[in-house]
Amino acid sequence: MTPQVLVDGVIAGSMIGLGAIGITLTYSILRFANFAHGEFISWGAYFALAIAAALGSLAGGNVPSLGPFSFGWTLPVALVLAVGLTAGLALVVDALLFGPLRQRGSAVIILVMASFGASLALRNMIEFVFTSSPRYFSTDLQIAQPLGGGMRATPDQLLTVGVAIVLVVGLHLLLTRTAIGRSMRAVSENRQLASLAGIDARKVIRTVWMLGAGLACVAGVMSGLVVQVRPEMGLDLLLPLFAAAILGGIGSVPGAMLAGLIVGLAESSAVALFGAEWRSAVAFVILVAILLLRPSGLFGRHE
Amino acid sequence: MIDILSYGFFFLTVALTYGIICLGLNVQWGQTGLFNVGIAGFVAIGAYVSALLTTPASTSHIGGLGLPIAAGWIGAALATALATFLIGALTIRLRSDYLAIATFGAAVAIQLCVLNLQPVTGGPFGIGFIPRPFAGLARQPFLFGAVNLAIIAAVVVVLYLGLERLASSPWGRALKAIREDEAAATALGKSAVRFRLQAFALGGAIMGLAGAAQAHFIGFIAPDNYQPTLTFQVWAMLIVGGSGNNRGAILGSVVVWGIWALSAVAISAVVPADAQARAASLQIVMIGVALCAILLWRPRGLIGEARVASRHILRPSVARRSSNSSSEH
Numbered sequence: 001m002t003p004q005v006l007v008d009g010v011i012a013g014s015m016i017g018l019g020a021i022g023i024t025l026t027y028s029i030l031r032f033a034n035f036a037h038g039e040f041i042s043w044g045a046y047f048a049l050a051i052a053a054a055l056g057s058l059a060g061g062n063v064p065s066l067g068p069f070s071f072g073w074t075l076p077v078a079l080v081l082a083v084g085l086t087a088g089l090a091l092v093v094d095a096l097l098f099g100p101l102r103q104r105g106s107a108v109i110i111l112v113m114a115s116f117g118a119s120l121a122l123r124n125m126i127e128f129v130f131t132s133s134p135r136y137f138s139t140d141l142q143i144a145q146p147l148g149g150g151m152r153a154t155p156d157q158l159l160t161v162g163v164a165i166v167l168v169v170g171l172h173l174l175l176t177r178t179a180i181g182r183s184m185r186a187v188s189e190n191r192q193l194a195s196l197a198g199i200d201a202r203k204v205i206r207t208v209w210m211l212g213a214g215l216a217c218v219a220g221v222m223s224g225l226v227v228q229v230r231p232e233m234g235l236d237l238l239l240p241l242f243a244a245a246i247l248g249g250i251g252s253v254p255g256a257m258l259a260g261l262i263v264g265l266a267e268s269s270a271v272a273l274f275g276a277e278w279r280s281a282v283a284f285v286i287l288v289a290i291l292l293l294r295p296s297g298l299f300g301r302h303e
Numbered sequence: 304m305i306d307i308l309s310y311g312f313f314f315l316t317v318a319l320t321y322g323i324i325c326l327g328l329n330v331q332w333g334q335t336g337l338f339n340v341g342i343a344g345f346v347a348i349g350a351y352v353s354a355l356l357t358t359p360a361s362t363s364h365i366g367g368l369g370l371p372i373a374a375g376w377i378g379a380a381l382a383t384a385l386a387t388f389l390i391g392a393l394t395i396r397l398r399s400d401y402l403a404i405a406t407f408g409a410a411v412a413i414q415l416c417v418l419n420l421q422p423v424t425g426g427p428f429g430i431g432f433i434p435r436p437f438a439g440l441a442r443q444p445f446l447f448g449a450v451n452l453a454i455i456a457a458v459v460v461v462l463y464l465g466l467e468r469l470a471s472s473p474w475g476r477a478l479k480a481i482r483e484d485e486a487a488a489t490a491l492g493k494s495a496v497r498f499r500l501q502a503f504a505l506g507g508a509i510m511g512l513a514g515a516a517q518a519h520f521i522g523f524i525a526p527d528n529y530q531p532t533l534t535f536q537v538w539a540m541l542i543v544g545g546s547g548n549n550r551g552a553i554l555g556s557v558v559v560w561g562i563w564a565l566s567a568v569a570i571s572a573v574v575p576a577d578a579q580a581r582a583a584s585l586q587i588v589m590i591g592v593a594l595c596a597i598l599l600w601r602p603r604g605l606i607g608e609a610r611v612a613s614r615h616i617l618r619p620s621v622a623r624r625s626s627n628s629s630s631e632h
Contacts, residue, residue: 033400035340035407097595106598109338112400113538114598116340120535121591127584235531239411242404277419284408291393291405 003151005268011157011226013264014164017257018219019237020244021171022212028188028251029208030102032111036093037216037241038234039122040086044217045224045233046130047082048075049137068155070140071225079221083214090213091206093118119235126231135229137221160222167218168257171211175253180207188251236280240267243283247290249300259298262286305445312448314564315557319455320517322556325540326462326549327509333547333608334470335502336482337395338403339387342510342537344410347417347529348386349379349511350518354430355423357519361432365423372436376515383511384504386413391503395496410534418526429525433518451520458516459553462509466549478502532587536563539590542597547608554605563590 019041026034055074056063063072097114144152175181180203186194187204195201216234223233244263248255263286270282290297324346331337339345353375360367370378390409394402417424424430436454440447469475480488481495489495518524536559544555566586574582597604 033404035403097599100599109336109399109403110598110602112338112403113542114595116535116538117591117594117598119591120531121588121595124584124587124591128581128588131581132584239408242408246401246404278415281412281415284412287405287408288393291397291401295397295401 003149005272007151007153009265009268013261014161015219015223016240016244016264017260018215019241020256020260022216023241023245024256025208025212032108035115036119038238039119040213040216041220042234044086045220045229047085048078048221051078051081070138070142083217086213086217087210090209137225157226240283243287249297252299255299309448312452316452316455318557318560319459322553323513324510324537325552325556327506328541329552331506337503339406340403341406341410343529343533344413345383345507345510346514349383349514350524352382353379353515354433354518379515380508380512384508387507388504391500395499431523433522435522539594545604545606548606551606
């Protein structure tokens with residue numbers, strides 16, 4: 001094990017954390033485990049990819065790179081638009097599928113099953129539209145810069161960690177300091193009581209979908225930037241996301257982010273110790289360990 | 304004519320192996336309300352255990368004990384029951400969707416083990432030379448197909464009769480009582496956790512048996528056979544047929560497999576060769592959308608669950624009607 005394991009773990013963990021925040025929010029407010037959340041990650045990445053490509057060709061092809069990064073101005077613009085599109089996609093899925101099921105008072109597990117069907121349809125739609133071959137935001141090769149202590153990272157990787165930190169702090173302030181944040185926490189405590197107190201539950205639910213899908217989109221673009229864009233990228237992240245959401249304690253945003261980093265570090269250590277082919281098993285081992293030792297997670301409440 | 308009939312045998316045999324998985328899922332979901340997203344993983348355990356027990360000794364992987372096929376099938380059922388029992392013991396006490404997450408994780412882990420433990424499972428190359436029942440008849444394809452169908456059909460019939468009997472037994476009624484009203488059932492002294500675990504392991508054993516039956520019918524297994532798509536297909540079969548109903552589980556597997564096979568034929572006939580992989584993904588989109596549509600519009604499936612708890616008591620509809628009329632007075 002080298003200090004580099006730490007860097008790799010933090011980079012992977014910040015993406016897992018952003019995705020896990022979306023899972024934990026939908027879980028605590030809509031009260032079901034959303035298996036389609038991984039598809040928002042993939043769709044977000046593909047939205048950004050398509051928009052960036054379109055902007056690039058509008059601008060006449062060759063877009064110069066921004067500073068030390070591997071991408072030009074098209075990607076940040078595409079990211080903002082893609083966040084909006086992914087949030088819209090989540091709202092459409094809710095309006096067509098989860099909303100009607102919720103209104104009918106369906107059991108939690110029916111919602112879980114519906115999310116399962118939705119994830120299948122959404123993922124294969126990507127494969128149909130974009131084919132299954134991997135894509136890249138940029139073909140530029142980046143040199144990893146020394147960070148001291150024998151650790152190295154590319155500028156792109158450092159940027160993803162920075163963006164994740166800014167987003168988590170912003171979201172935490174939103175949840176603790178604003179009216180909509182207080183409404184969200186109230187609905188997650190007790191939906192009936194919150195409605196009695198005059199909180200618009202539908203608005204809260206819309207906000208949750210938009211926040212969750214928006215963060216998923218950012219995670220997808222980050223993952224696409226430092227790894228690659230594939231139709232299965234969301235599915236492959238789903239288990240680490242669930243492990244992080246449960247480890248952090250359902251409903252806790254700082255918990256999800258911290259747990260995301262823990263899962264990321266555990267994955268990079270496992271890769272160093274046992275080889276890359278066992279990476280995906282780590283999340284399962286963590287999941288089993290939490291369920292055995294502390295099912296409420298690090299910051300969760302006992303139910 | 305013989306060709307069509309041979310294909311019919313083949314089609315029905317494959318569909319019925321799915322029917323066995325569906326019967327297992329029906330014990331877990333239909334009768335107990337336990338959501339299993341790791342079907343592909345549990346079927347894989349059954350297939351690999353049976354293959355390792357029955358194949359002749361090989362240099363590419365360990366195992367190859369050369370035991371009789373029946374021993375392989377029993378071993379497959381026991382091993383899968385153990386795996387599902389462990390996953391169930393971990394999560395059944397917790398909130399209902401933790402089981403879904405844990406089974407999803409188990410399937411990922413099982414797929415990974417099958418792929419990476421090359422000395423045991425043959426890795427990505429899989430295991431070949433799995434003995435086929437009545438291999439002596441292989442020179443006569445028509446008879447061979449008929450015998451294979453007969454074996455799988457016999458397994459389905461035996462399981463169907465056994466599960467029907469079990470559902471109306473005190474055990475099955477307790478299970479249903481727990482699913483409908485856990486507090487009331489617990490008050491009557493039924494341990495919800497124990498009954499659920501038993502049902503989950505029983506369903507797992509049936510899935511493992513199905514995996515073994517499939518492996519011996521095809522003669523070759525590889526990790527790619529046990530992708531999440533398999534889980535989706537089986538769920539679609541049970542939901543289409545009608546969960547909670549064993550006949551629905553079998554009917555659903557034949558109907559959905561029929562639609563699947565027909566649409567595959569249609570794609571290969573209509574779509575140009577270079578676009579077929581893309582068109583195949585549309586096939587899966589269709590299954591996902593169909594699953595959601597049924598949940599929205601026809602949650603009971605083709606044949607829903609029969610509402611009779613026991614033949615010793617009044618039909619609930621009659622009882623409800625009489626209680627309604629009495630409350631009107």
